[in-house]
Amino acid sequence: MTSIWRDTSARPVTDTIDELPSRSDVIVAGAGIAGLAGAVLLSEAGLKVTLVEARTVADLATGNTTAKFSLLQGSQLSSVRQKRGHEIAAAYVEANRVGLDWTSAFCSADGVAWQTRPAINFATTRSGARKVDEERAVAEELGLPVETGGHHGLPFTVENFFAVPGNGQVDPYELSIALVARARRAGTKVVEGVTVTAATQHKQHVEVQATTGQEADLVSFSAGHLILATGFPVLDRGLHFTRLTAHRSHLVSFRSAGDVPTGMYLSMDSGGHSYRQFRRADGDYLLVGGAGHQVGASVSSRAGVDELIAQAHDRFIGLTETHRWAAQDYTNVDATPLVGPIDPRDDRILAMTGFAKWGMTNGVAAAHDLAARILGERTEWMKTLYDRSPSVQGALGLVERGAHTAARLTSEWGKALTHTDDSAPAEGEGRVGREGVHPVATSTVGGATRAVSAVCPHLGGVVVWNDESCSWDCPLHASRFEPDGTRIEGPATTGLASVEQPDS
Numbered sequence: 001m002t003s004i005w006r007d008t009s010a011r012p013v014t015d016t017i018d019e020l021p022s023r024s025d026v027i028v029a030g031a032g033i034a035g036l037a038g039a040v041l042l043s044e045a046g047l048k049v050t051l052v053e054a055r056t057v058a059d060l061a062t063g064n065t066t067a068k069f070s071l072l073q074g075s076q077l078s079s080v081r082q083k084r085g086h087e088i089a090a091a092y093v094e095a096n097r098v099g100l101d102w103t104s105a106f107c108s109a110d111g112v113a114w115q116t117r118p119a120i121n122f123a124t125t126r127s128g129a130r131k132v133d134e135e136r137a138v139a140e141e142l143g144l145p146v147e148t149g150g151h152h153g154l155p156f157t158v159e160n161f162f163a164v165p166g167n168g169q170v171d172p173y174e175l176s177i178a179l180v181a182r183a184r185r186a187g188t189k190v191v192e193g194v195t196v197t198a199a200t201q202h203k204q205h206v207e208v209q210a211t212t213g214q215e216a217d218l219v220s221f222s223a224g225h226l227i228l229a230t231g232f233p234v235l236d237r238g239l240h241f242t243r244l245t246a247h248r249s250h251l252v253s254f255r256s257a258g259d260v261p262t263g264m265y266l267s268m269d270s271g272g273h274s275y276r277q278f279r280r281a282d283g284d285y286l287l288v289g290g291a292g293h294q295v296g297a298s299v300s301s302r303a304g305v306d307e308l309i310a311q312a313h314d315r316f317i318g319l320t321e322t323h324r325w326a327a328q329d330y331t332n333v334d335a336t337p338l339v340g341p342i343d344p345r346d347d348r349i350l351a352m353t354g355f356a357k358w359g360m361t362n363g364v365a366a367a368h369d370l371a372a373r374i375l376g377e378r379t380e381w382m383k384t385l386y387d388r389s390p391s392v393q394g395a396l397g398l399v400e401r402g403a404h405t406a407a408r409l410t411s412e413w414g415k416a417l418t419h420t421d422d423s424a425p426a427e428g429e430g431r432v433g434r435e436g437v438h439p440v441a442t443s444t445v446g447g448a449t450r451a452v453s454a455v456c457p458h459l460g461g462v463v464v465w466n467d468e469s470c471s472w473d474c475p476l477h478a479s480r481f482e483p484d485g486t487r488i489e490g491p492a493t494t495g496l497a498s499v500e501q502p503d504s
Contacts, residue, residue, distance in 0.1 A: 001469060003064045003325040004253045004278065004285065005173035012057045012180040014190045017212055020221060021189055024050040026374060027208055027223040029196045032062035033172070034352050034363030035229030036179035037102075041371040043186035050223065051183065052194035052210065054230075058176035060489050061231060061359055064327035066251060066276060066289050067172040069100045072119035072164040073358045074266045075131060077138045079335045084388070086141070091384035092336060093142045098368055098381075099361030103175070104168055110178045115169050115279065120263045122152055122161035128269035129160035135268065136162045153261045154275075156315045169264060169276060172360070194219070197493045199226055199235050199349060206348045225374050228351040229363075231330055232478060232491040233342055235349065243338065244330045244354055246295040246478030246490075250305045250468065251325055253278065253285050257318020260284040273308060285322065288312045295328060296461075296475025301468035326469055328478065328489060331356040339366045339386040340373070347373065424449045430465030430472065430483070440499050443483045445470050452485035452496040463496070472496065 026042050028035045031053035043049040053059070071093060081089040107114035121136070123129045140146050144164050152161045180190050198209040206226045210219050228235060232244060265275040273290035291304030305324060313319055332338050332354035339354075341347040350373065352366035369386055372378040425431055430443030432454045439454035439462050452472070454462050461476035471488060472481040479490025487495040 001325045002323060003173075003251070004287070004323040005058075005067070005171055006063050007323060008173065010174070010177060012177040012190070013184070014057065014180065014192050015184070017191055017193065017219075019189055020052075020191050020194065020219065021048070021050050022221050024048045024189075024221070024223040026050070026225045026227060027052065027206070027221065028227045028229060029053075029234070030227075030229030030231075031057040031176070031180070031190065031192070032060065032229060032363065033058075033176070033179075033360060034355075034367050035227070036062075036176060036183065037364045038227055038229060038352075038367035038370055039183040039188045039190070040106075040179055040186065041367055042374065043183055043188040045371065045375055047374070049183070049186075049188040050221070051188055051190045052196065053190075053192045054195040055488075056192050057180055057190070058173050061327050061329060062172050062176060062363075064251070064325050065172055065360065066274060066287055067170050067175075067360060068119070068167065068264050068276065069103055069169065069360045070119040070164075070167040070264060070358070071096050071100060071144055071361070072121060072135075072139060072167065072266075074121065075135055075268065076335070076356060076358060077142060078135050079356075081138050081141075083335045088336065088385060088388060089138070090142055091381040093144070094381040095365035095369075095385055096358070096361040099364035100168065102368070103170075103360070103364055106178070106182070107170060107175065110182060112170060112175050112178045117167055117169050117276075118147070118163040118165045118263045119167045120152060120161055120163045120265045121268050122154065122158045122265060123268045123272075124157065124159055125269045126159060128267065128272065131268040132160040132162060139164060153263050154265065154315075155258070155261070155317070163263065167264060169278075171278070195487075195493070196226075196228075196230075196234055201343075201346050201348050224348070226349045227370055228342070228349065229353075229367075231328065231353055231489055233351040233353060234491060234493055235342065243333050244477075245333070246328055246330050247292050247357070248295055248301065248326050248328055248466075248469075248473075249289055249357060250291040250301065250308060251287060251289045251327070252305065252309055252312065252321060253287050253323045254312065254316075254319040254321055255283065256286050256316060256320075258316065260286045260316075273311065286312070286316060286319065294475075295478035295480070296464045296473045298464065301326070301466050305468050328480070329357040329359065330354050330478075336385060337362050337366055339369050350374075428470060429467065430470075432462060432465070435499065441465070441472050441496065443470070443472070445483045448483075450483050450485075451499040452481070452483075453499060454496070456492055457494045457496070458490065458492040 025047040355362040441454035456474040463472040479492035480488040485496030
């Protein structure tokens, strides 16, 4: 499951573990769009910055996104307007405009291909058409340049649509490589394979502990501030995991025998899909996104992707699949990103997350805020958007989220302890059983059958098999693991322990 962006021989030039500084002004954990933009902003302001990444640059959300920089975001503006009111919705638009404009200027200056495109909401059903009208009204209220005339450009019948021009799209991996290069030119050390596991706040600095390499060697280094740009913050003293819901979204790229529409399209129908063009030297590709579900949901991801592909073939002619992949995104119960100190009593450890599938613009905007906090240069939109207390709806969402978590904890443990099938799973499949009273996760991938602990080391959830990504996913707080138990992402800081299988 390699994304079309990562299917390239290009790689960023990074620093070695031996070059990891013992002391910096700022340590940034996470080399996705948010962490990379933050490193550029802070290092170009003259600070000594160290950027560490547990895996590789742009390995997760950024390297698996559709990479749309857009002010029109499906129904997101309506959601923010409804839950937080007009003032915060206006600040949300301003934040995303900063993210869009800064990235466009960066691409122009650093030779990254930036394609200006209209963002288009459309619907093929009456219920979806009503949602198009609702989002258009909010977009107009917030001052976006809404366009309703002309043709939508899609090769199938549409009930309703509108467009907002002047947005953009990029190859996110090419952008990430350029961001690494800019940050390193400004003095940032960028080191892959370093997993932050703990941090201790002192009066004047933060002491960070991490592991490196396959042997999980321990290292320690310090800085005046630590920024967590890791999806779910790996140091969750602010209990972010209680406020965030994680979703998987699937994408498929195709070569097409026909023309590929050049807009950035998002369906407002129930379970709707997204479409966008990607232009390479060998021609145009169609990117189709959808089949979303909450991480760890009891659904077949593979079946959802099969349906996504079938609908693409129904709507477009002459498609040939080239890549399929998935991204994981986090949504705050209050609809707006979570940006700021993880502990309100101390601003030395900062986090940015909860971008609700719109991490390109929101990630860059959040990086601007955290840089401004450290530099003492915050603007009004930053304070308006990021410094508000949770809304009443957000508080109710926390209660609902907690009830869901408790229910899944109980149900998955119950399933594990009553499972009795001990045969090896078929290729590409996994199941949870038990050894004594301990849940065990067994899978077969690439001809190898592996057994690991099925209990997530974060807060004890029992993992669920993802049949499309071939991973173990925790339904509680979205930690994910390889078939051999290696941690992929999420609030867990360690993997699933291997379990020795009895002889057959």
